[in-house]
Amino acid sequence: MAVNARTLYDKLWDRRCVSTDDEGVALIYIDRHIIHEVSSAQAFEGLRAAGRRPWRRESILATPDHNVPTTDRELGVDGITDRVSRQQVIALDNNCREFDLLEFSLTDYRQGIVHVISPEQGMTLPGTTVVCGDSHTATHGAFAALGVGIGTSEVEHVLATQCLRQQKARNMLVRVDGALRPGVTAKDVALYIIGQIGTAGGTGCTIEFAGEAIRSLSMEGRMTLCNMAIEAGARAGLVAYDATTEAYLKGRPYAPAGEDWQRATADWQSLHSDPDAGFDLEHIYAAADIRPQVSWGTSPEMVVPVDAAVPGPQDFDNPVKAEACESALSYMGLSPGQAITDIHIDRAFIGSCTNSRIEDIREVARIVEGKRIAPGVKQALVVPGSGLVKRQAEEEGLDSIILAAGFEWREPGCSMCLAMNADRLLPGEHCASTSNRNFQSRQGLGGRTHLVSPAMAAAAAISGHFVDVSQGEWV
């Protein structure tokens, strides 16, 4: 290993590290601070109590997303029936007004899920640091930016000082060689990797995703992958800067323009790991081994290919995992050996910061065009990640295709990803979901979540049970 060779993570760290104390705790400078209604109210309260103001207002973008209804948006906050949810959204509006912060409020056409709107506005830029009081801030790593999820007290700290206390993570490389098979998407890659390394596999690490399969992903796909780095236990996920990153950012409202663009893109060229940089841990996979994935349990690592069967406790050598399997199967109402394609679904949810961007919606429209949801499926929801995604999809006529297939076309927000609004599963219901977490009751009390790609969720809604979208009529 060459002495001066650095990983992408090392470079990002060095660019923003202000100082490091004797215990190795550093202060890193924060370029972009995204704020939502659930994790910010107490931070603003603390700021006010201390008589402080946000240190750099221009670094902030706020939007309500977790608690917002996905229907009747014209009612504004009056459309939120839950009292706590309404209070949180009102508090965000008031805080943004008081401190003069940029907010895409409930009725703004640019409102959406925090991790969807910042990239789409060109606010997430390569070489920068991005924080949000939200674990899925890892998403922004797709832009060769250091995206770190923080807690509410850290939100207050960043508001007050523009810096974050951090210990440097270890470097992990996850390389996926070769080309992905048709019908296999970034979501399948993410679930496959978590299935391999486990939800603790990335603990204490920043994961850089590399290799031919990753390079050939669109920015949307890279965001899906980095979004789920957090479910692999990692602190952050990263993909190197390249022409795909540049093409995505060019011309976005808040991206640099003119001479600034030239300067920025020249600077961004160095945002990759040096060829001889060393990683603390490496995992190397072949893209050809990855098939469409379906989670069968209550943790994102409980995942198998769609053509496999539900495992049983006897399939795990580790007694803790065997026990976890047993309890997950009882919660999920599944039996060992049952074919994944025999699992019937009650609802489908296409949305969340993992899979609600324009490409995801296009993929759903492609799968469902000219078809109808299966009679046994009670509901198939399509929730775009932002007002701009919704608008673009409608311009492309995707909403009509989706509606004609019997799916619902909603307003943007987190929605059934975590059921903080009215969109939720009933006890015992199975859901094909494009979100990132399948914890117990995540999508509603007693609900049973199966994590899948958008194509897999759409095809399951059409068929009534899981099907392999890498085969036959679906490709």
Ligand SMILES: CC(C)[C@H](C(=O)O)[C@@H](O)C(=O)O
């Ligand atoms: C509510 C929020 C703080 C939470 C997170 O941090 O991830 C949510 O977005 C989630 O996905 O569970």
Ligand code: SF4
């Ligand atoms: S869409 Fe889901 S995972 Fe993403 S920020 Fe919202 S609740 Fe969290």
